[in-house]
Amino acid sequence: MSISMSAPDSRIGVVAAAARHLPCGWLAMSHRRRLVLGCRRLRKEMSPTPGGPMTPSTDIADTAGTAVTADTPAIAQGRPCWLELYTPDTEAAAAFYSGLLGWRVAPADPDAGISTTVTHRDHLIASFEPQEDYAGWLVTLLVDDVAAAVAEVEAAGGGVVVPCTEVPGDEVDETGAATAFAVVTDPGGARVGMISTEPGPVPPMGPGMPVWHEVLTDGLDAGIDFYKRVFGWRTRVVPYGGEDLPYRVNYSGTESLCGIGELGAFASEDATPAWRVYYGTYASEGATPAWRVYFGVENLDDAAARVPALGGRVVSGPQDIPFGKMIQVTDPDGARFMLLEVAAPSR
Numbered sequence: 001m002s003i004s005m006s007a008p009d010s011r012i013g014v015v016a017a018a019a020r021h022l023p024c025g026w027l028a029m030s031h032r033r034r035l036v037l038g039c040r041r042l043r044k045e046m047s048p049t050p051g052g053p054m055t056p057s058t059d060i061a062d063t064a065g066t067a068v069t070a071d072t073p074a075i076a077q078g079r080p081c082w083l084e085l086y087t088p089d090t091e092a093a094a095a096f097y098s099g100l101l102g103w104r105v106a107p108a109d110p111d112a113g114i115s116t117t118v119t120h121r122d123h124l125i126a127s128f129e130p131q132e133d134y135a136g137w138l139v140t141l142l143v144d145d146v147a148a149a150v151a152e153v154e155a156a157g158g159g160v161v162v163p164c165t166e167v168p169g170d171e172v173d174e175t176g177a178a179t180a181f182a183v184v185t186d187p188g189g190a191r192v193g194m195i196s197t198e199p200g201p202v203p204p205m206g207p208g209m210p211v212w213h214e215v216l217t218d219g220l221d222a223g224i225d226f227y228k229r230v231f232g233w234r235t236r237v238v239p240y241g242g243e244d245l246p247y248r249v250n251y252s253g254t255e256s257l258c259g260i261g262e263l264g265a266f267a268s269e270d271a272t273p274a275w276r277v278y279y280g281t282y283a284s285e286g287a288t289p290a291w292r293v294y295f296g297v298e299n300l301d302d303a304a305a306r307v308p309a310l311g312g313r314v315v316s317g318p319q320d321i322p323f324g325k326m327i328q329v330t331d332p333d334g335a336r337f338m339l340l341e342v343a344a345p346s347r
Helices: 031-037 092-102 146-153 220-231 272-282 300-309
Strands: 080-087 106-109 116-120 123-130 137-142 160-169 178-183 191-195 210-218 236-238 243-252 255-262 290-297 313-321 325-332 337-343
Touching: 080 092, 080 191, 080 210, 092 106, 092 123, 092 300, 106 300, 116 337, 137 290, 137 337, 146 160, 146 191, 146 220, 191 290, 210 220, 210 337, 220 236, 220 243, 220 255, 243 300, 290 300, 300 313, 300 337
Parallel strands: 080 123, 137 191, 210 255, 290 337
Antiparallel strands: 080 137, 106 116, 116 123, 160 178, 178 191, 210 290, 236 243, 243 255, 313 325, 325 337
């Protein structure tokens, strides 16, 4: 499939945010270095809208017993802040995601170090990067100190893919503030990026936008310990019918940032039916621990009907769970992601 991609939006400017997978599947540091070049320019004119589809109740406690209140200090530590899709065919990906989510995919400046910019309603969403024999989304999390975080990775049961790499401030933008990045794996093998520079305000909630991020891993306790130790997470229980589900949410104050669940746990016959069907399907298809991204749609049934017509596949669902109606999807090259029905923004 071929698509003529439109010219880049000059307001967004040059986005230098590239990474490449080596033949063994590891990210090449020489290319990953470009992730941070110009990162403060990515969304500098865009307004943040915090929060995700999971909103905490005032009586939820974290795993240490600390109550969640509106006065809890806001900490951005461990918040998803950037997305990259690696795919064998960026043009086919552009056709699929544009048709499904209304994205605008444009070629980046030749000197930017990336292949494309992906925008929706004038908000930068991600970049698409060519990669032979691989298709998948990479989530990058914000941390205060990349070097300190990487130093904890192996002791916490993870691995280092790309070590802490610092970029001088004069290579980043006009502010002159240095930044750093790395790519690591958690104890289950899920790969995740980290960066010390805030790329800019996150896109607002709504159709066509990333609305939730979560990691499914083997061994929930080990995974929680890892993300707490390395990324500074503060996790809370998700209430569901009085059950203690094998799923936790990372919060900053009253804002939900992202989640973690145990891969395959919901396939148990003792699990709540809705969660068992939804997560059990994910595990039953031989999925390995990985981060996955939820994108919002206004009408899930319509979106689900468009998926196969555009060359993708609905893996599971539609399924109603407490946070909305959703499906799991693969794009034409097999990259997994989720669609969640959300309300359109008020105009």
